Amino acid sequence: MNSAAALIPESITKSDSVIFLAYIDIQVVGFTQIYPMFLSVSMQKLYVLEDLYVDPAHKGKGIGKALLNRGKEYTIEHHGKSLILQTEINNTENHLYERLGRLKDLQYLHHDCFLNIK
Secondary structure (H helix, E strand, O other): OHHHHHHHHHHHHHOOOEEEEEEEOOEEEEEEEEEEEEEOOOOEEEEEEEEEEEOHHHOOOOHHHHHHHHHHHHHHHOOOOOEEEOOOOOOOOHHHHHHOOOOOOOOOOOOOOOOOOO
16 A cells, blocks of 8 residues: 555645545545546546555455445546446455446456556
8 A cells, every 4th residue: 555655645736536535533444546537439527446445454344335335426426427447357356346236348348558667
């Protein structure tokens, strides 16, 4: 979480993402970061949930579910077409996403172009 936490202030300063924090008492135990996108062809907004983190000591307490639901609420509030969540195939939390109604995209392929930029 340390490297991700280092990027959060930059994202807040740039206002290019929305970050939701989950607390237990005054301790941050999780967060999610959502980026807006716009599809020019269909003239629709969509949102990409890029980060979802729950402190391992607090897993199983509904924190991930609450953060995902807040992202969905935010997307609805801002008239987004969809909230996209990309995960690795072997992500141990894929069952949670599917249980919460996230659908696997069987229509589109996802292609990455990894650049060696530091």
